[in-house]
Amino acid sequence: MPPDALALKYRQAIEAELQRVVNFSNSPHLADYHQMLVYHMGWEGEGAGPGATGKRIRPLLLLLTVTAAGGDWRAALPAAAAVELVHNFSLIHDDIQDDSPMRRGRPTVWKLWGIPQAINAGDAMFTLAQLALLDLAGRAEVAVVLQAAKILNGTCALLTQGQYLDMAYERRGDLNIEAYWQMVQGKTAALFSACTQIGAWLACSSPECREAYRNFGADLGLAFQVVDDYLGVWGDTALTGKSSESDILARKKSLPILFGLSQKGRFYQAWTEGQIMPADVPRLTHLLESEGAREFTQEHAARLTHRAMGALGAARPQGEAGDALRHLAEEMLSRTG
Amino acid sequence: MPPDALALKYRQAIEAELQRVVNFSNSPHLADYHQMLVYHMGWEGEGAGPGATGKRIRPLLLLLTVTAAGGDWRAALPAAAAVELVHNFSLIHDDIQDDSPMRRGRPTVWKLWGIPQAINAGDAMFTLAQLALLDLAGRAEVAVVLQAAKILNGTCALLTQGQYLDMAYERRGDLNIEAYWQMVQGKTAALFSACTQIGAWLACSSPECREAYRNFGADLGLAFQVVDDYLGVWGDTALTGKSSESDILARKKSLPILFGLSQKGRFYQAWTEGQIMPADVPRLTHLLESEGAREFTQEHAARLTHRAMGALGAARPQGEAGDALRHLAEEMLSRTG
Numbered sequence: 179m180p181p182d183a184l185a186l187k188y189r190q191a192i193e194a195e196l197q198r199v200v201n202f203s204n205s206p207h208l209a210d211y212h213q214m215l216v217y218h219m220g221w222e223g224e225g226a227g228p229g230a231t232g233k234r235i236r237p238l239l240l241l242l243t244v245t246a247a248g249g250d251w252r253a254a255l256p257a258a259a260a261v262e263l264v265h266n267f268s269l270i271h272d273d274i275q276d277d278s279p280m281r282r283g284r285p286t287v288w289k290l291w292g293i294p295q296a297i298n299a300g301d302a303m304f305t306l307a308q309l310a311l312l313d314l315a316g317r318a319e320v321a322v323v324l325q326a327a328k329i330l331n332g333t334c335a336l337l338t339q340g341q342y343l344d345m346a347y348e349r350r351g352d353l354n355i356e357a358y359w360q361m362v363q364g365k366t367a368a369l370f371s372a373c374t375q376i377g378a379w380l381a382c383s384s385p386e387c388r389e390a391y392r393n394f395g396a397d398l399g400l401a402f403q404v405v406d407d408y409l410g411v412w413g414d415t416a417l418t419g420k421s422s423e424s425d426i427l428a429r430k431k432s433l434p435i436l437f438g439l440s441q442k443g444r445f446y447q448a449w450t451e452g453q454i455m456p457a458d459v460p461r462l463t464h465l466l467e468s469e470g471a472r473e474f475t476q477e478h479a480a481r482l483t484h485r486a487m488g489a490l491g492a493a494r495p496q497g498e499a500g501d502a503l504r505h506l507a508e509e510m511l512s513r514t515g
Numbered sequence: 516m517p518p519d520a521l522a523l524k525y526r527q528a529i530e531a532e533l534q535r536v537v538n539f540s541n542s543p544h545l546a547d548y549h550q551m552l553v554y555h556m557g558w559e560g561e562g563a564g565p566g567a568t569g570k571r572i573r574p575l576l577l578l579l580t581v582t583a584a585g586g587d588w589r590a591a592l593p594a595a596a597a598v599e600l601v602h603n604f605s606l607i608h609d610d611i612q613d614d615s616p617m618r619r620g621r622p623t624v625w626k627l628w629g630i631p632q633a634i635n636a637g638d639a640m641f642t643l644a645q646l647a648l649l650d651l652a653g654r655a656e657v658a659v660v661l662q663a664a665k666i667l668n669g670t671c672a673l674l675t676q677g678q679y680l681d682m683a684y685e686r687r688g689d690l691n692i693e694a695y696w697q698m699v700q701g702k703t704a705a706l707f708s709a710c711t712q713i714g715a716w717l718a719c720s721s722p723e724c725r726e727a728y729r730n731f732g733a734d735l736g737l738a739f740q741v742v743d744d745y746l747g748v749w750g751d752t753a754l755t756g757k758s759s760e761s762d763i764l765a766r767k768k769s770l771p772i773l774f775g776l777s778q779k780g781r782f783y784q785a786w787t788e789g790q791i792m793p794a795d796v797p798r799l800t801h802l803l804e805s806e807g808a809r810e811f812t813q814e815h816a817a818r819l820t821h822r823a824m825g826a827l828g829a830a831r832p833q834g835e836a837g838d839a840l841r842h843l844a845e846e847m848l849s850r851t852g
Contacts, residue, residue: 203676207694211679271638275631294612294682297634301608302675304638308645308668312661320657324649327664331645338639339540342548345631357544 179498181505185238188251192237195255196262197221199310210291214299215306218270218287225284232282235510237262239398240373242503243391246495249381256313257326257376263307264330265369268337270300275345304334318380326376333372340364344431353431355440359400367399374398378493390493394507397486401511404479407432409513411463412472424459426466433478434471441469483511516835518842522575525588529574532592533599534558536647547628551636552643555607555624562621569619572847574599576735577710579840580728583832586718593650594663594713600644601667602706605674607637612682641671655717663713670709677701681768690768692777699740707736715830727830731844734823738848741816744769746850748800749809761796763803770815771808778806820848 179187200215217223220230237258244254272278273286274296280286288296311330314323343361347353353361374395378388409415410425411434425432438445445465448454454462466472486507495503516524537552554560557567574595581591609615610623611633617623625633648667651660680698684690690698711732715725746752747762748771762769775782782802785791791799803809823844832840 202672205676205697207680207697208676210683211676271634275634293630295679297608297612297637298675298678298682300634300638301641302672302679304641305668305671305675308664309672312665312668315661320661323661324652324657327645328649331642331649334642335539335639335646338635338642339542339545339548341635342632342639343544345635346547360542360544 181498181502184242184498184502185506188238188241189234191252191255192234192241192258192262193231195259195310199256199259199263199306199313202306202309211299211302214287214291214295215303217290218266218299218303220282223284230282230284232266234262235506236265236369236373238506239370239395239503240377242499242506243374243377243395243495244381245499246497246503247378247381247387247391247493248383248496249377251499253317254314254377254380256310256317257380260307260311260330261369261373261376263303263310264334264337267300267303267307268341270296270303272341274300275341314380322379325379329372329375329379333368336364336368338364340366340368347431353436355433355436358431358433358436362400362403366403367396370399370402371395387493390489393489394486394493397482397489398507398510401479401482401486404433404475404482405511405513407434408472408475408479411435411466411475413513422456424463426459426462427454427456429454434466434475437474438466438469438471441471443469445469445471479511486511518835518839521579521835521839522843525575525578526571528589528592529571529578529595529599530568532596532647536593536596536600536643536650539643539646548636548639551624551628551632552640554627555603555636555640557619560621567619567621569603571599572843573602573706573710575843576707576732576840577714579836579843580711580714580732580832581718582836583834583840584715584718584724584728584830585720585833586714588836590654591651591714591717593647593654594717597644597648597667598706598710598713600640600647601671601674604637604640604644605678607633607640609678611637612678651717659716662716666709666712666716670705673701673705675701677703677705684768690773692770692773695768695770695773696737699737703740704733704736707739708732711735724830727826730826731823731830734819734826735844735847738816738819738823741770741812741819742848742850744771745809745812745816748772748803748812750850759793761800763796763799764791764793766791771803771812774811775803775806775808778808780806782806782808816848823848 196219200219203212213222220226220232240258240261241251241254245251269281270287273281274288274293278286279289287299311327312323314326340361340363343357344365347357371392374391375388378391382388382391410430410432415423425435439449445462448462448465490504490507533556537556540549550559557563557569577595577598578588578591582588606618607624610618611625611630615623616626624636648664649660651663677698677700680694681702684694708729711728712725715728719725719728747767747769752760762772776786782799785799785802827841827844
């Protein structure tokens with residue numbers, strides 16, 4: 179089966195499993211409680227459909243890891259649902275915290291139901307993630323289920339730490355590159371790493387295999403974030419006339435911008451002088467590049483990608499799932515917009 | 516050991532276990548992240564101390580259940596910490612949702628650090644609850660640990676449902692008494708019941724014993740809430756001149772008020788006519804009583820208390836922990852203010 183066909187098959191199974199977990203209640207008193215969850219998952223309400231669900235990259239990564247490491251992906255479906263639900267719980271709260279009115283082209287949960295109910299919907303989604311994971315019991319050894327729960331919740335602790343740093347530095351403005359890595363470790367890399375770690379615990383027989391998959395997920399997550407940061411300044415949408423989507427305009431503390439600021443040159447000067455208007459973006463983008471931020475970011479992306487692919491190689495992924503895993507990683511890291 | 520001395524000993528151990536779980540990180544970047552958690556727990560910051568920690572009733576209930584059912588309470592400490600952390604996570608989010616500036620005489624987390632950081636602090640506390648529970652591994656059989664995790668998270672799902680109903684009915688105004696019980700089941704009784712259930716799973720050898728403790732916790736929680744609702748209208752603080760603390764003024768949908776509304780009499784009329792001022796409270800309190808709400812609430816409190824004590828009797832709690840459990844229940848249900 180070609181990589182895309184395998185991914186499609188897994189994605190359909192993931193969607194069915196997510197629906198099983200989320201559709202747990204049918205009390206008429208709770209109709210709206212339930213509606214918030216299925217709306218956010220992209221299944222119901224205005225604009226529902228494939229464009230609204232997200233790409234389900236994390237559960238796919240988990241299932242492909244299981245198969246590539248010689249395990250039974252069907253038995254791992256509850257864990258796949260759990261990581262996707264953790265991701266979505268964090269998005270619901272993130273949208274409140276960032277005051278974001280839109281996500282994937284649709285109004286966010288808080289925008290439709292208000293902040294108090296959206297906080298609660300996020301809490302409900304987090305709880306469902308935990309319950310989903312515990313459904314592994316009976317399909318995997320109990321000790322492995324406990325290990326998976328520890329990995330997932332250790333990851334959630336890192337997620338809240340990354341989120342804390344992100345919000346704290348938004349105000350303080352003294353984020354250095356060291357703190358950036360700690361933030362990204364928590365906000366992005368930890369959950370990717372949890373996917374490959376849990377997948378490996380469900381399938382690998384040796385600690386070396388688990389270690390290699392863990393490293394693969396962590397480096398893949400870091401590389402993914404750096405590529406994202408690169409595209410936020412030099413990506414198709416940010417560059418081709420759409421200055422309004424540039425991270426420079428949003429004053430996002432991304433890797434190229436932090437590097438630019440650390441140079442204390444003309445970019446730093448323009449950034450600290452005051453408000454940035456859409457018309458300033460091309461000039462600032464050019465300044466960033468001339469001061470070395472583009473090269474710096476590309477080098478980091480390349481280095482992390484190389485490390486991720488090396489870790490994947492060390493894990494010796496098997497069969498067509500192994501091919502699909504390499505394919506997924508390449509797709510994630512070679513995006514252009 | 517008299518009940519109070521036993522409770523004191525357990526409370527000290529609970530506090531130490533909570534500190535162990537919450538003080539997990541010492542990164543200098545995360546100092547403020549950590550500060551929000553220890554402030555909310557009542558250990559640090561302005562006004563810290565015994566008055567700021569709360570009574571730790573839930574973990575105490577769990578540990579006393581373990582001992583009274585013949586188990587080792589020290590091995591159960593991680594579970595005791597977990598239920599208290601779940602309670603506190605829900606309080607942090609509740610204070611945002613209710614727009615409450617104060618809790619236990621101190622400014623709430625969101626009031627000091629803002630809503631975005633407070634949402635995240637609640638999420639962190641929830642995650643710590645999960646991690647605490649998983650620390651049972653090694654002290655209890657893995658199958659029992661998984662069972663405890665299922666009970667705790669099933670309870671969290673009920674908590675979010677109760678919270679949803681509470682907020683939804685605040686606006687809709689059509690809460691009937693049936694929906695009230697569903698809300699209270701989720702908001703209060705579920706977590707009390709989780710305490711006795713988890714305690715029983717860690718100690719009981721028979722399903723009958725577990726069932727009796729489960730019922731005890733559930734009825735105790737319902738009775739506790741009904742007593743709370745009673746005191747919100749006829750308690751010392753609500754009555755003795757402090758009309759400002761009456762649930763009538765706060766327009767809270769409590770049991771006596773819902774009963775009063777259901778009578779569609781003069782209380783209903785006054786309630787629906789418009790704003791209620793502090794000076795109106797004594798008259799409305801009197802109307803509620805004359806229309807039977809006080810008697811109705813007392814009857815429910817008595818019935819539920821009787822049921823809770825009956826369930827506790829059926830569980831045959833042993834030794835001084837058994838005495839302390841009866842004592843705790845009596846204390847909880849005979850409060851006057």
